[in-house]
Amino acid sequence: MLSSNNDAKTCRIVVLISGNGSNLQAIMDQCGRGGIPAEVTAVISNVESAFGLTRARQAGISAHCLDHRDFANRLEYDDALAALVEAFHPDLVVLAGFMRILGPQFVDRFAGRLINIHPSLLPRYPGLDTHERAIADGAKEHGASVHFVTQDLDAGPVIIQGRVAVMKDDSAEILAARVHDVEHRIYPQAVGWFASGRLALKDGVALLDGQPLTD
Numbered sequence: 001m002l003s004s005n006n007d008a009k010t011c012r013i014v015v016l017i018s019g020n021g022s023n024l025q026a027i028m029d030q031c032g033r034g035g036i037p038a039e040v041t042a043v044i045s046n047v048e049s050a051f052g053l054t055r056a057r058q059a060g061i062s063a064h065c066l067d068h069r070d071f072a073n074r075l076e077y078d079d080a081l082a083a084l085v086e087a088f089h090p091d092l093v094v095l096a097g098f099m100r101i102l103g104p105q106f107v108d109r110f111a112g113r114l115i116n117i118h119p120s121l122l123p124r125y126p127g128l129d130t131h132e133r134a135i136a137d138g139a140k141e142h143g144a145s146v147h148f149v150t151q152d153l154d155a156g157p158v159i160i161q162g163r164v165a166v167m168k169d170d171s172a173e174i175l176a177a178r179v180h181d182v183e184h185r186i187y188p189q190a191v192g193w194f195a196s197g198r199l200a201l202k203d204g205v206a207l208l209d210g211q212p213l214t215d
Contacts, residue, residue, distance in 0.1 A: 011196075023187050024043060025052075042061065042088040077100075122161075130142075
C-alpha cells in the first residue's frame, strides 16, 4: 500500500480495457482535476479498435494493443500482458471493461494491486448479461461493485458498491445506462482510496483505513 504521506501523482496506474473506456475516462478526469493523487501511465487493450485507446492517446497517455489472437494460448498471452504492464511500473492495475479472464499467474503477480468493476451487486450475477438477469429475476435493485481481483471470477473482496432501483419498464439498455452512471462515481472513489494509501488487501480482506470493508 502506498504511504498516505506521498505527494500527489505518485500512484502509477495502468488501465486494461477492451472497449469504449468510459470508466477509464472517469478515472482520467479525476486524476486531471486532482481528485485522485495519481496518474494513468498506460492504457492497454486486447482490441485494436477499442475507443479507450483513442481516449488515452488524446490525453497524451501511452496506449497499446496486445491482441490475444496473436498468441497460441491464454498462458502465453497473460505472460506477455504481465510483462507489458510491468514495463510501466504500476502501483495499481485497473480493469475497466477488460473482457478477458486473467489466469492465476497473472492475478497472483499483481495481487493486492489489481482491481475490477463489475456491473452487479456481487455476489449476485457474476459473469455476463447481468442487467438482463436482474430484470428476468424481478430484482428490486441492481448496481455495480468494485472489488479486488482474485483467482475466482468476480469473487474477490468487494471494496465499494453503488445501487440503483430497477424500474418496472426497464430494458437492459436503460438499466445499464443508470448503472454506468454509478460506475463512473464509485470507480474513481475506489482508485482514490488506493492512491492515497487508505485501501489495501490483507489476508483476503479489503481494508479501508485499516478496517474491514463491509457493504
